Amino acid sequence: MSNHNGTVRLALPSKGQLGDSTLLFLQACGLNVNKTNPRQYAATIPAMPEVQIIFQRSADIPYTVSKGDMDLGITGIDTLEEHALEKDSNIIVLHEALGYGGCSLVLAVPMNWPVENARDLSIYASERGGLRVATKFPNLTTKFLAECGVEPIKVVLASGALEAMPAIGSADLISDLTATGTTLRDNQLRTLDDGIILQSEACLVANPDALRQKPHVQSVARRLLERFEGHLQAIGRYLVFANMRGENPESVAARLLSQPGLGGLTGPTIAPIYSHQPSEAGHWFSVSIVVNGSKLYEAISQLRSIGASGVVVTPITYIFDEYPERCQRLDTFITGEKTAQ
Numbered sequence: 001m002s003n004h005n006g007t008v009r010l011a012l013p014s015k016g017q018l019g020d021s022t023l024l025f026l027q028a029c030g031l032n033v034n035k036t037n038p039r040q041y042a043a044t045i046p047a048m049p050e051v052q053i054i055f056q057r058s059a060d061i062p063y064t065v066s067k068g069d070m071d072l073g074i075t076g077i078d079t080l081e082e083h084a085l086e087k088d089s090n091i092i093v094l095h096e097a098l099g100y101g102g103c104s105l106v107l108a109v110p111m112n113w114p115v116e117n118a119r120d121l122s123i124y125a126s127e128r129g130g131l132r133v134a135t136k137f138p139n140l141t142t143k144f145l146a147e148c149g150v151e152p153i154k155v156v157l158a159s160g161a162l163e164a165m166p167a168i169g170s171a172d173l174i175s176d177l178t179a180t181g182t183t184l185r186d187n188q189l190r191t192l193d194d195g196i197i198l199q200s201e202a203c204l205v206a207n208p209d210a211l212r213q214k215p216h217v218q219s220v221a222r223r224l225l226e227r228f229e230g231h232l233q234a235i236g237r238y239l240v241f242a243n244m245r246g247e248n249p250e251s252v253a254a255r256l257l258s259q260p261g262l263g264g265l266t267g268p269t270i271a272p273i274y275s276h277q278p279s280e281a282g283h284w285f286s287v288s289i290v291v292n293g294s295k296l297y298e299a300i301s302q303l304r305s306i307g308a309s310g311v312v313v314t315p316i317t318y319i320f321d322e323y324p325e326r327c328q329r330l331d332t333f334i335t336g337e338k339t340a341q
Contacts, residue, residue, distance in 0.1 A: 007052050008220040011064055011073035014041070014055035018202065021100045022074050025202070029227040030317075051220055059136075062205065066090045071210040071217045072224070074098070078105050078137065078177060078200035085139035092211075092333070094204045094221060095326055099232055101202035103179045105137055107144070107195035110166050110173070110188060117193045118148035121173075125150050134158045134171035137197075141175040144197045163187035204228065211334055218334055225327050230318035236293040237316045240300070242308035243273065244285050252285050259302040264289035265319070290316065 012033070013019035023033055026045070033053055035043035043053040056064060061075040062083035067090075077096065083089055107121070115121045125131045130152035135141045138155045145153050156171045163183055165171040175197060178184055184191065204224065210217045246252035249270045256262045256270075273284035287308070291299040300311055 006050060006216055008050055008072065008214075008217050009052050009054055009070045010220075011054050011056050011061045011070040011075075013058040013061070013075065016058070018058050018076060018101045019055070022202065025098060025100055025231075029231045031224075031227060048220065048223065050216060062089070062091055065205050065207050068207050068209060070207065071214070072204065072206050072221060074202055074204055076101055076103075076200050077203050078103070078140075078198055080203060080205060081198055081200075082137045082139050085143065090208065091205050092208050094206050094330060095225060095228055096203045098202040098204065098228060099235065101200070103177045103200050104196050105140060105175065105177055105198040105200060106184075106191045107133075107141075107197065108174050108176065108178075108184050108189040108191050111190055112188075113173075115192065118150060118195065121192060122148060122150045125153065128172075130154060131172040132156050132170075133173050133175055134162050134165040135175035136162070137175060140197055144175075163189060208333070211330070218330075221330060222327055225324060225330065226320070227318075229324040229326065230320045233319035233321065234316040237319065238291050238293060238296055239288060239314050239316050240291050240296075240303070241286060241288045241310075241312040241314075242303050243310040244287055244306070244308050246283060246285055248283070249285060252287065255306045256287060256289070259306065261291070261295050261299045261302055262289055264291075290319075 012022050026033055031045050031047055033043050034046055035053075041055050043055070045051050045053065054070060058075050059079045061070070061073040062080050064070040065073040066083065066088065080091070080093070083091070107118075109115055109121070113124065115124050131150070132154045133141060133145070134156040136158060138157060142153070142155060145151070156165070158165060158171075162174040162176045164187060165174060166189065167187065174189065176184075177200070178191070181191060206217075206221060211221060244252050244255070246255070249272070252270050253268060256268045262268060269288045271286050273286050275284055289299070296313065300313075303311055
């Protein structure tokens with residue numbers, strides 16, 4: 001267990017698409033990472049000065065968090081689950097769906113193989129006296145193939161590009177991460193119909209001992225969860241303001257609620273507008289609603305159709321609900337009532 005009084009060590013992916021996406025995600029959450037030198041392994045977050053950022057390989061983060069060298073970490077579900085199959089895993093997930101880094105760990109075979117699914121692969125492996133599978137995820141791959149009854153199998157560990165290994169004869173098939181499948185197809189490989197081993201995306205993890213024993217780690221974990229949840233709730237949503245005439249707020253609300261897309265989160269907000277020039281046609285009211293981006297222009301049309309004018313649209317940075325469920329799970333874990341998952 002690391003011993004850094006008052007400092008919370010947060011491990012982030014050091015490179016690749018997950019590393020870049022993590023920095024962008026934190027920035028969108030109002031947590032800019034200050035890394036003055038791209039070669040540095042350490043950085044800071046000015047908005048949370050007690051946090052020290054340590055950049056590591058994504059695959060190493062579950063190990064360092066599990067050992068207690070890091071208090072918290074952001075990594076992929078894929079590397080986390082690979083590590084969880086090992087005996088010394090000591091790690092919990094605080095947020096399992098950060099909304100980026102999406103990909104799948106899949107079994108991919110050459111295009112010309114007479115197999116479509118795991119059952120076909122089992123028969124094919126038996127007929128050929130065994131198969132070699134190249135992967136960076138030996139634990140997950142071995143477990144999946146065993147559950148499918150595919151044997152005998154030899155796992156070939158690889159660190160470089162896996163897609164070329166069947167073509168050059170180093171392996172018969174591969175187990176690899178893919179987001180779109182394009183690279184597999186370009187290398188004459190295809191995924192089995194039931195060959196998805198794991199769906200992955202970025203997640204926030206923590207060392208359970210650090211959470212139980214260090215109040216400053218607890219505080220940072222809560223604040224990160226609040227920021228993350230607030231940002232994720234706001235993605236793709238807009239705040240729409242408009243002016244409407246009406247006899248009273250109730251009549252304006254009735255017109256708004258008569259339109260299926262104008263309910264907002266829990267209902268529209270309506271407030272009187274105090275004007276120096278009262279209108280005989282009715283009082284002016286300001287209305288505001290939250291709208292999903294995919295329904296934005298439909299909502300504007302609906303507002304106009306019921307007499308709204310002066311429509312203003314602004315993107316939403318955060319939506320903070322009541323105390324988030326994941327923060328509640330963190331609290332119950334710390335107090336020992338149940339284990340956070």
